[in-house]
Amino acid sequence: MEKVRKSWLTQYESVKNLIxxxxxxxxxxxxxxxxxxxxxxxxxxxxxxxxxxxTEKKLYDLLITNGFNPFTVYRWALLDKIPEDIKFQLxxxxxxxxxxxxxxxxxxxxxxxxxxxxxxxxxxKLIEVM
Numbered sequence: 001m002e003k004v005r006k007s008w009l010t011q012y013e014s015v016k017n018l019i020x021x022x023x024x025x026x027x028x029x030x031x032x033x034x035x036x037x038x039x040x041x042x043x044x045x046x047x048x049x050x051x052x053x054x055t056e057k058k059l060y061d062l063l064i065t066n067g068f069n070p071f072t073v074y075r076w077a078l079l080d081k082i083p084e085d086i087k088f089q090l091x092x093x094x095x096x097x098x099x100x101x102x103x104x105x106x107x108x109x110x111x112x113x114x115x116x117x118x119x120x121x122x123x124x125k126l127i128e129v130m
Contacts, residue, residue, distance in 0.1 A: 012073070012076035015068055015076070023058075035077045035081070040052075041060050041073075075097065082100055
């Protein structure tokens with residue numbers, strides 16, 4: 001029997017619902033802060049240096065007791081921030097998670113001159129084809 005891959009989107013939605021149910025409308029666990037907190041939890045999970053207090057400790061315990069790896073949840077949070085066109089390719093398995101993260105990083109760090117050069121090259125290729 002073939003292995004069926006679970007969609008990371010549905011799993012991340014279930015994690016967000018679990019956090020929402022447990023913590024409610026906590027300002028500390030807003031959209032921006034959640035990604036930073038999950039990054040700290042993922043690092044803590046593998047390195048075990050330092051210690052967690054308060055909300056971070058409760059969130060870490062919540063993830064572990066429900067069978068979620070904090071670092072994996074952090075990766076899902078990062079993938080949730082990618083643009084829709086890359087997310088569409090990721091959802092349809094045209095891209096892997098690493099490649100999607102790399103494309104998002106490259107897109108965020110593009111300058112106007114590189115975009116202008118790319119558009120110019122595409123235009124020249126289009127003219128050649130005609």
